[in-house]
Amino acid sequence: MRSAYLALFVVALGCEPSPVVNAPTNATPAPSASVVAAPGPSAHPEVPPVPTAAPVASVAESLPPVTKSGTKLTWLGHAAFKLVTPKGKVLYVDPWITNPKNPTGKDDLAKIDKADLILVTHGHFDHVGDAAAIAKKTKAKLVSTFDLGKAMVQYAGYPKDLVGFDTQGNFGGEISLLDGEVDVTFVPAVHSSAVQNAKQDAFAAGNPGGFIIAVKGGPVVYHTGDTDLFSDMALVPSKRPVTVMLACIGDHFVMGPDRAAEAVKLVHPALVVPMHFGTFPVLTGTPEAFDGELKKRGLVTKLQTLQVGATLDL
Numbered sequence: 286m287r288s289a290y291l292a293l294f295v296v297a298l299g300c301e302p303s304p305v306v307n308a309p310t311n312a313t314p315a316p317s318a319s320v321v322a323a324p325g326p327s328a329h330p331e332v333p334p335v336p337t338a339a340p341v342a343s344v345a346e347s348l349p350p351v352t353k354s355g356t357k358l359t360w361l362g363h364a365a366f367k368l369v370t371p372k373g374k375v376l377y378v379d380p381w382i383t384n385p386k387n388p389t390g391k392d393d394l395a396k397i398d399k400a401d402l403i404l405v406t407h408g409h410f411d412h413v414g415d416a417a418a419i420a421k422k423t424k425a426k427l428v429s430t431f432d433l434g435k436a437m438v439q440y441a442g443y444p445k446d447l448v449g450f451d452t453q454g455n456f457g458g459e460i461s462l463l464d465g466e467v468d469v470t471f472v473p474a475v476h477s478s479a480v481q482n483a484k485q486d487a488f489a490a491g492n493p494g495g496f497i498i499a500v501k502g503g504p505v506v507y508h509t510g511d512t513d514l515f516s517d518m519a520l521v522p523s524k525r526p527v528t529v530m531l532a533c534i535g536d537h538f539v540m541g542p543d544r545a546a547e548a549v550k551l552v553h554p555a556l557v558v559p560m561h562f563g564t565f566p567v568l569t570g571t572p573e574a575f576d577g578e579l580k581k582r583g584l585v586t587k588l589q590t591l592q593v594g595a596t597l598d599l
């Protein structure tokens with residue numbers, strides 16, 4: 286018995302599934318399932334490749350497998366991500382493309398000519414970001430709570446005809462989008478939500494949230510939005526195990542590294558990508574501190590720190 290347990294343990298360690306990360310480049314498609322670098326003029330960070338063995342039963346029980354479906358997830362700085370599905374559909378989440386962490390933000394925004402959906406977690410300016418500008422040129426529909434959609438149309442310039450019941454929901458609801466290729470579940474966050482107009486007056490925009498984005502045949506991505514740690518995060522993986530958790534770690538306005546590590550413990554994703562740090566001086570949480578907090582807890586989730594513009598192949 287003892288040797289059987291030992292063998293199982295060794296197998297589990299050796300076969301932990303993970304994706305590969307590539308540094309930012311101007312090339313869009315990545316030839317293999319891994320992490321691809323971000324488009325950017327200067328940064329060419331090296332990310333060590335990760336073994337991609339198929340999960341064995343013992344690992345599958347503890348962590349969901351990392352898919353190799355052709356889904357691409359790119360970090361654009363702060364809480365902004367671009368997700369491209371295997372069928373080529375383009376989703377943006379909290380698309381503040383012109384954030385201070387993205388040195389090519391203006392160019393990146395100007396180059397956007399395709400988007401199918403824009404998901405916004407709450408009304409703060411650093412999450413609404415460039416949503417209206419992208420929608421106006423791509424006709425991307427807004428995925429948000431009903432209240433946030435109303436407020437974004439009224440105060441933030443989102444085109445009214447791109448905000449409808451088909452892409453709006455509220456917490457606990459799951460909607461099937463893009464001919465069934467993507468399911469989005471609305472989950473709560475512990476934060477606040479107000480939309481600003483051009484004069485920076487603030488207006489109520491419902492409750493803040495996060496998204497569980499399930500790509501058919503691909504990854505399940507949990508974007509926490511801005512939030513503190515809360516115990517109901519443990520329910521997030523109840524329907525589908527989470528492949529990638531996009532976790533805010535910056536502290537001050539959101540959870541910091543220690544509480545974010547506790548959140549990872551509850552959600553139990555295969556990978557966690559830190560976000561919402563360093564954009565402003567007050568967001569003092571760092572990936573290094575987060576790494577320390579994860580290690581302190583002995584968590585098996587893999588920390589996947591991305592450079593701005595880097596793409597994860599999932």
Ligand SMILES: [Zn+2]
Nearest residue numbers: 407409476511
């Ligand atoms: Zn916020």
